[in-house]
Amino acid sequence: MADIKLMKGNEALAEAAIRAGCDAYFGYPITPQSEVIEYLMMERPEDRTGMIVLQAESEIAAIHMVYGAAGAGKKAMTSSSSPGISLKEEGISYLAGSELPAVIVNVVRGGPGLGTIQPSQADYFQSTKGGGHGDYRLYVLAPASVQEMVDFVDIAFEVAFKYRNPVMILADGIIGQMMEKVVFPEQKPRLTDEEIEEKYGDWVTNGKRNNKERNIITSLDLDPYKQEAHNHKLQEKYRLMQEDELMYEMIDCEDADYILVAYGSSARISQKAMQLAREKGYKVGIFRLITLFPFPSKELNELAGKVKGFLAVEMSAGQMIEDLKLAIEGKAKAEHYGRYGGVVHSPEEVLEALENQIIKG
Amino acid sequence: MEIIDIIKPENLIYTKTKNMTDKHLSYCPGCGHGTAHNITMEVVEEMGITADTIGVAPVGCSVLAYEFMNIDMTQAAHGRAPAVATGIKRVYPDKFVFTYQGDGDLAAIGGNETLHACNRGENIVIIFVNNGIYGMTGGQMAPTTLDGMRTSTSPYGREIETMGSPLKITELIAQLPGVHYVTRQAVHTAQAVRKAKRAIRKAFEVQKDKKGLAFVEIVSNCNSGWKMEPVASNEWMVEHMFPYFPLGDIKVNGKLK
Amino acid sequence: MTEELIIAGFGGQGVLSMGKILAYSAIMQDQEVSWMPSYGPEMRGGTANVTVIISDERISSPILTKYDTAIILNQQSMDKFESSVKPGGTLLYDPNGILVHPKRKDINIYRITGSKISTQMGNKKVFNMVILGAYMKAKPIVQLENVIKGLKKSLPERYHKLIPLNESAITKGMENIEIVQEI
Numbered sequence: 001m002a003d004i005k006l007m008k009g010n011e012a013l014a015e016a017a018i019r020a021g022c023d024a025y026f027g028y029p030i031t032p033q034s035e036v037i038e039y040l041m042m043e044r045p046e047d048r049t050g051m052i053v054l055q056a057e058s059e060i061a062a063i064h065m066v067y068g069a070a071g072a073g074k075k076a077m078t079s080s081s082s083p084g085i086s087l088k089e090e091g092i093s094y095l096a097g098s099e100l101p102a103v104i105v106n107v108v109r110g111g112p113g114l115g116t117i118q119p120s121q122a123d124y125f126q127s128t129k130g131g132g133h134g135d136y137r138l139y140v141l142a143p144a145s146v147q148e149m150v151d152f153v154d155i156a157f158e159v160a161f162k163y164r165n166p167v168m169i170l171a172d173g174i175i176g177q178m179m180e181k182v183v184f185p186e187q188k189p190r191l192t193d194e195e196i197e198e199k200y201g202d203w204v205t206n207g208k209r210n211n212k213e214r215n216i217i218t219s220l221d222l223d224p225y226k227q228e229a230h231n232h233k234l235q236e237k238y239r240l241m242q243e244d245e246l247m248y249e250m251i252d253c254e255d256a257d258y259i260l261v262a263y264g265s266s267a268r269i270s271q272k273a274m275q276l277a278r279e280k281g282y283k284v285g286i287f288r289l290i291t292l293f294p295f296p297s298k299e300l301n302e303l304a305g306k307v308k309g310f311l312a313v314e315m316s317a318g319q320m321i322e323d324l325k326l327a328i329e330g331k332a333k334a335e336h337y338g339r340y341g342g343v344v345h346s347p348e349e350v351l352e353a354l355e356n357q358i359i360k361g
Numbered sequence: 362m363e364i365i366d367i368i369k370p371e372n373l374i375y376t377k378t379k380n381m382t383d384k385h386l387s388y389c390p391g392c393g394h395g396t397a398h399n400i401t402m403e404v405v406e407e408m409g410i411t412a413d414t415i416g417v418a419p420v421g422c423s424v425l426a427y428e429f430m431n432i433d434m435t436q437a438a439h440g441r442a443p444a445v446a447t448g449i450k451r452v453y454p455d456k457f458v459f460t461y462q463g464d465g466d467l468a469a470i471g472g473n474e475t476l477h478a479c480n481r482g483e484n485i486v487i488i489f490v491n492n493g494i495y496g497m498t499g500g501q502m503a504p505t506t507l508d509g510m511r512t513s514t515s516p517y518g519r520e521i522e523t524m525g526s527p528l529k530i531t532e533l534i535a536q537l538p539g540v541h542y543v544t545r546q547a548v549h550t551a552q553a554v555r556k557a558k559r560a561i562r563k564a565f566e567v568q569k570d571k572k573g574l575a576f577v578e579i580v581s582n583c584n585s586g587w588k589m590e591p592v593a594s595n596e597w598m599v600e601h602m603f604p605y606f607p608l609g610d611i612k613v614n615g616k617l618k
Numbered sequence: 619m620t621e622e623l624i625i626a627g628f629g630g631q632g633v634l635s636m637g638k639i640l641a642y643s644a645i646m647q648d649q650e651v652s653w654m655p656s657y658g659p660e661m662r663g664g665t666a667n668v669t670v671i672i673s674d675e676r677i678s679s680p681i682l683t684k685y686d687t688a689i690i691l692n693q694q695s696m697d698k699f700e701s702s703v704k705p706g707g708t709l710l711y712d713p714n715g716i717l718v719h720p721k722r723k724d725i726n727i728y729r730i731t732g733s734k735i736s737t738q739m740g741n742k743k744v745f746n747m748v749i750l751g752a753y754m755k756a757k758p759i760v761q762l763e764n765v766i767k768g769l770k771k772s773l774p775e776r777y778h779k780l781i782p783l784n785e786s787a788i789t790k791g792m793e794n795i796e797i798v799q800e801i
Contacts, residue, residue, distance in 0.1 A: 004645055006638065006641055006642050006645055006651065006653070006772070023452055024448070024451060024452050026448065031657075032657060052451045052452060054447070054451060056444070056477075057473055057474070057476075057477035058473060060441065060444070060473075060474075061441070061444040061447075061473070061474050061477065062444075064437065064438060064441035064444035064445050064448065064474070065444050065445070065447050065448035065451070066448060067435075067437070067438075067441075067444075067445050067448060068417070068435060068437075068444065068445035068446060068447065068448025068449040068450075069448040069449060069451065069452045070448075071435045071445075071448075071449070072415070072448070072449050072452055072453055074452040076448065076452070090438055090441075091438060091441070094437075094438050098436075117657070173657070174654065174680060174681060177654065177655060177657050178652055178653060178654040178655075178680050179638065179641060179651075179652070179653035179654075180651060180652050180653070180677075180680075181645055181650065181651055193453075205415050205433035205434065205435050205449070206415070206433065206453060206456070207412050207413045207414060207415060207432075207433055207453075207456050208411060208412055208414075208431075208432050208433045209412055214431060214432055214433050214434070215433050216427045216433070216434050216435075216436070217434070217435040217436060218418075218427060218434075218435070218436035219436070220424065220425075220436055265680070265681070268677075268678055268679050268680060269678075269679040269681060270679075271678035271679065272678040272679035272682075273679075274678075275678060344681050346679075346681070346682070346683040347678075347679050347682070347683075348683055348684070
């Protein structure tokens, strides 16, 4: 039997970061994700792998520490929850502008403002449309289980370095706080300074070697034409991500008349709603978004030709539904359902919404 | 001696450090930034640490410091340079990391990052150029603008009652145990430049010896922002800035003077 | 087989850790589990509850409104969760501090005086293990040997000496469960 553990999503993510060969974590505590830094501080990864953990003075400082370490070619990450992510947005925009790889985790709680500490999915717009200033996108992964909190850390770093772009893991209070069975991958070694020089020597600021040009990390170009060209380059990266890095899961969609579109914990709740619906004789399937950006527009559009309707289930007032509607171009009915502000919808409520808004609606 | 002989290497008594690029400085004529850049880069060259030094540029007049300092450089968001430097230094503890910041960047928007990097005793060098005004954005009030001094956002003069007193952040951070060396210098005369360079050298030596944070303030002029000729601005600086921001060492070897 | 369970009581009664031990035991039996606590500032002294799901299949929603079993350890939780038990389901409670006893006629109801038994055992900390024992008797889903295995795996080595005490508390719970009604 593999080494199975029972762990909270937040703790599992922290352990996964160590095992992914992460070099540095900078964070600031906030409910419901403080277990990430607590676990790391308890675990002393510096003794295990040499990974650095530092509690910063603020979320702002933490993201800029990530910026410094990422610019030096190291695998750096931070985590927070909604109000803290708002603070980090400045740094996230700089990371995107300077094309730096980094992993940012948001264990979403209800907002706006200080909001509540209960689970929410109301940061979809913020995560998928940029979040800070300027035209940029993050690669956004939405784990729906504790196991995915583990698996997605390594994927996040791989994509971040492949595209030199920040990646967000968008979880929520349920995924962060819940315990499930989890299996960890083997320890990935951290890159040595020599390996970093070899792989990323053409862009990292790790000291100007005599035999190479110096490197500069900046998002500034006062010449608008150069800045436009830089923006073209960024857009091209996002297009490539759409082509090569899209992830989704279709559950029981083959015979389905109705599709629940959901991600993260809403996808789990929808799965139960699907079971209840099937017991009542409705042919319901689930389209689970795994990447929120890129968004599976083409795939949903194809599906729209075959089904009677979609219900976007998300713990928000209706954010992902906008992308869904754009994707399906009116080919099928699409409605939103979700409780929000920290209230979690039940499978029964989802089923009722499906019946009222789509099946009978 | 003909020119052709003078420029022979064996006859040169001074050359520009290779650690400065050939780009034209974007600073106003008479500004102290160019000199501050130059002596910082000379120190890095003289210590033989060019290949192991990473600089962090701020937002402000010196936002383009990376265009002039010919080493690996990272440009930070406004005020965040000490956090960025922390990130670099923590993953490369054996490299040399410094920030180069102005008064708005370091003492206003980045006050918290400055305070906490100092308090943690990050083993970095902070070079703080204080000219009492926001130069790049057109002469607005800085935290270090003097009492009664006119700027575009204090057009009737800084009013202590509503705008607070000029912030002596250097004295403030000198109180922190993590800070090993704090000094205030200037670059308006040849003698001052030599002293300032020695101070920067000492600051990098502190980093080399892993003794904690080293902080070098350079009181400078802003003839554009102050709306004066360069020479007059230097005289004004001596007359008005120095009494409030007195030059000299504030903390040496971890001990307050 | 899927068991959807809620354990609800005061913070400090060991509600969350009992859920964790149960979940660990199910893992030892090679089953799927999820453990979802209520979280937040209410946890100390206030009400605490945890939803535990044990299944042979992949678990869907970790958050539920209807349960196969409710283990209820204070009055507030009784008020809140009695109605959440599925018809034909199971309600197990400790009568200590309960003023309004369950009234449902369509569910199995069991009682365990966990508070009293743990006091008699001279260690109030094993309260939750007495409750767990009663649950294991009412719903034989996890086996005692797997609970012990789970404890060994989840507890730090220095606490392993306490495992025999926990085991006897579980046995006490199994022996002392009272049937209020079985349908």
